[in-house]
Structures are given as structure tokens and as C-alpha cells.
Amino acid sequence: MAGEVEVPEWDPDATRVVYVYEALADHIALRIEAGHWKPGNPLPGERALSEEYGVALGTIRRGLDVLRERGLVVTLKSKGTLVKPQESPSGQE
Amino acid sequence: MAGEVEVPEWDPDATRVVYVYEALADHIALRIEAGHWKPGNPLPGERALSEEYGVALGTIRRGLDVLRERGLVVTLKSKGTLVKPQESPSGQE
DNA sequence: TTTCATTTGTTCGTATGTATT
């Protein structure tokens, strides 16, 4: 049950095999799985993430696009991007 | 006066005598003249056109450069590229 | 109702790197 898990530092140079927005998506996904942000709760805003990660707004949005496609998050206009409750087809936990 | 006019399909391979951005400019010009986009109204965004035509952003921008030089459109930052009202200094046609 | 702050959405402008011709 996803508690306090270690997440590697954000280092775009250490991930130079892939694109920034993909590495970004992976990193945010790790943090979600590590429980940094709980299901139903919002992530920091796009601008905040942009500053935190030191990447452009468009890059953050691309990363969030990826996470949205993966079904990890949902984005509501003027609200924010929320961690999607993981669908457990039958089991609770 | 410019109603529903037929515009050939976009086919970069059928126009291989010139550059893509020129064929692109010609094609968009045809659509404007055919009334697909009205004077004063915006064209689809550069990114949208990029996807629609299946060409890179830079290529779209080059094509729009051409149309701007021809006086067919005007581009406003953060707004879009608008069809310029055709200047009929005195004559109609 | 109006105003304001917050947040996502959209768009152009620009720069860089790579591949092809």
C-alpha cells in the first residue's frame, strides 16, 4: 500500500536517452506511485511544476498529456490535474 | 462572390516541383479564396495546421510567411493568423 | 453583481538538434 518510497532526484541530464517530457512523466508517475500525491487530490499547478522542475510550461503539459493517456491523472479546467483513483476491477487492496 | 468552390486535396507528392512550404501556401491561399475561412476570421492555429497537413511546425510557419508577404493574412501574437480583408482600393473585380 | 486570484487552455515567437538533399 504505497507508503514512503524513495524517488530518485529529478535529473534531466541523467535521462538523456529519452525526451524531457517523457522522463518527466515517468518521474511524476513514480511520485504518484510513491504516494507523494494521493488519489483524488490535485497535483501542483502546471506553472508550479514548471518552476519546480525547471522546464517550460509546454513541456509540463506534454508530460501531463502522457500521464492522462496512461490513465494516471485527470485534468479539469480551472481546477487542476488530479491523481486518478486506480481502478481495481474487483479487489479493494 | 466566393462561395462553395472546390479545392483540390492536399497532396504534397503531387506538387513535388516546388517546396512543401510553397505548395502549402498555395493550398491555403486556394482555401481562403474558396471561402473556407472568411476575411477577419482566424485560420486554425499553427499547431493545428501542422497536424492537419502532416508537416512540421516550421514548415507551416514558412507557408504563413509567404501568405503574409502576399498580403493574404495577418498574424497577431497570441491571437492567431487572420484572413486579411482584400483591399479593393477602387475596383471591385 | 462585480471583482479578484488561481488554474488550465490556446496561440504565436523563437531556438536548438538531427536528418536529408
Next chain:
DNA sequence: CAATACATACGAACAAATGAA
């Protein structure tokens, strides 16, 4: 080497929706 074309990425500004005061 230069021009074309593609993709990624960063920056800035404007637009729209929401919610609170």
C-alpha cells in the same frame, strides 16, 4: 557547406472557467 524539413523545447501573452470575497 547551405537549404529544406522535422521534432523538441523554452518563452510570452492572451483567453476562459472557477471559486471566493
